[in-house]
Amino acid sequence: MVNKKVVARLSSYRTALIRFHELGFVKVFSDTLAEAVGATSAQVRKDFSLFGISGNKKGGYQTDVLIEKLQSLLGKDRVQPVLIVGIGNIGTALLKYRGFEDEGIRIVAGFDLDPTKVNRKLKVPILPADEMPDFIREQRVTIGIIAVPDAAAQAVCDTLVAAGIRGILNFAPIVLRAEEGVVVNNVNLQNELENVIYFVNTLAKQIKGK
Amino acid sequence: MVNKKVVARLSSYRTALIRFHELGFVKVFSDTLAEAVGATSAQVRKDFSLFGISGNKKGGYQTDVLIEKLQSLLGKDRVQPVLIVGIGNIGTALLKYRGFEDEGIRIVAGFDLDPTKVNRKLKVPILPADEMPDFIREQRVTIGIIAVPDAAAQAVCDTLVAAGIRGILNFAPIVLRAEEGVVVNNVNLQNELENVIYFVNTLAKQIKGK
């Protein structure tokens, strides 16, 4: 069954493979790939078989063919327009991040309630929040990033979905409710950091306890 | 067994509980909490029992007591010093993010190779990369955030660990190798977005296919 975790691994395989390809590898074994992404070779083969990707018995996988297949699975064969709501710290960082463009992800606009942030002349324009629904409909954008304060996040989510957004990457630390058929992925940086802190402290205690 | 996922849920419970507390809730049921974080009530109770947190049969959990316990588990009872390596887009966003301070996370310094980014006069100073090891040792920092380009990430990781860092939040899209006892959490924003794109595209195809 295809779930979030499997697709995340596909992304990792892809990143690693591109690196291998740049290093001149023409073929790659499940073993090598597994090592690069921190998985097992069985898992690599299992994942591939799930998507009908096959290699050569004894010969491994042909790097370029494999990359091609992953590209297509991950929608890299065409440009994916994405918009960002909330031009604060995170929103700005993502807006400026040059790496997306190479990866077929195009940030098409930013939106913010604060009129002083609006700037239509930028290559990626920052527009007033109330222009969002029309923009989404006209440009047929289906993916959005929410980087607003948590109190505003659900309302933004509702507006996005009503206008036609089908997938959301959410940085606000709340569980967004959206209708069936809308994909929501959450990134909670504070929790991630807390997680690290927890394990560092627990390990430190364990060592002391010995 | 305590794993990353359980601790991530503790963080979510905590966030939700603080919200409940602000709304004046004196007690909360496993049911209510589950709903707020998108889990099941059985899971909430299971998680709590794992950490020896108990409530009152019939009476649920006392909000303030519960928050207190989670705070202590998650290391919120003291300030956690954290440093950031790589003052690019993400690094800058995290450096500026005001929310950490309220959460007991103090960004104590940023580090970058680029001398034009160095600025010792800021409240959170940005220092040259080569001062990192001494800084870590002198200030006894144990948590670091890596926000450098992927080609530099492993070297930065090695330097951090050698100087005494025990936990890393890594934004570079590679698997970092670190000795046993060092905690590494990865945040791969590109993969997260790719994930959303994948499912949006697959769902769209499914609907068309019908």
Added chain:
DNA sequence: TAGATTGTTAATCGATTAACAATC
């Protein structure tokens, strides 16, 4: 008390890994 909720055990579900036949 009767009803509701916890805490925990057992059952289920899902994901990962081991193993090995097929085969290049």
Added chain:
DNA sequence: TAGATTGTTAATCGATTAACAATC
């Protein structure tokens, strides 16, 4: 051919959920 690697099935492992006795 002999050796190595894939592709897949079965076994294992771990996490989630269901269920229910205890009890407030």
